Amino acid sequence: MIQKPSTRKKARRYAVQGIYQWHLSGNDINEIELQFLETINQNKVDIEYFRDILTNTLINVTEIDEILTPYFDREFDEVNPVELAILRLASYELKSRMDIPYKVVINEALELTKTFGATDGHKFVNGILDKLAKQLRPLEVKAKANRP
Numbered sequence: 001m002i003q004k005p006s007t008r009k010k011a012r013r014y015a016v017q018g019i020y021q022w023h024l025s026g027n028d029i030n031e032i033e034l035q036f037l038e039t040i041n042q043n044k045v046d047i048e049y050f051r052d053i054l055t056n057t058l059i060n061v062t063e064i065d066e067i068l069t070p071y072f073d074r075e076f077d078e079v080n081p082v083e084l085a086i087l088r089l090a091s092y093e094l095k096s097r098m099d100i101p102y103k104v105v106i107n108e109a110l111e112l113t114k115t116f117g118a119t120d121g122h123k124f125v126n127g128i129l130d131k132l133a134k135q136l137r138p139l140e141v142k143a144k145a146n147r148p
Contacts, residue, residue: 009108011050012089014040016112018054019085029058057092064091067136071128083121086112090129094136102133102140 018032033054037047057064068087069076079087090109093100106129113122134141 007044007046008049009111010040010045011047011053012108012112013115014045014050015054015057016082016085016089016116019057019088020082022058023081023085029055053089053092053097056096057088060092060096061088064088064095067091067095067132068128071131080118080121082116083113083118083125086117086125087128090125091132091136094129094133098137102137103144106130106133 014036018036021027022029022032033051036050036054040047040050065076065088068091072079086109089112090105093105094102097105106126109125109129110122113125117125
């Protein structure tokens with residue numbers, strides 16, 4: 001069954017909060033996932049997607065951070081933790097969720113940043129994700145650029 005976009009949007013919102021919580025607390029991934037599953041309205045959220053993006057982002061966080069770091073214009077520990085959570089999530093989606101167009105990944109990340117991040121944080125996130133998309137999805141980016 002195909003989920004409505006709004007259910008995935010909500011799944012991303014909760015996943016970013018979970019990634020942020022993990023970053024600050026260092027709590028176990030499964031604990032964080034269970035905590036969110038107890039509180040979210042499962043009819044309004046794509047639970048399967050939430051589990052995938054939360055768990056796989058955190059399981060692969062070292063690799064994701066290695067992919068992101070070259071694009072940062074500041075030290076890793078100076079990146080706003082909210083923006084870092086969003087960048088980690090979007091990086092996972094760009095790298096592993098080929099079923100989602102890169103433009104959708106970037107737009108969703110920008111919306112999350114405008115909601116939760118610093119005033120101009122979306123500019124930082126957009127710059128990183130544009131470069132990362134060219135690295136991780138070069139054919140898709142090139143095809144999009146060549147369309148009239």
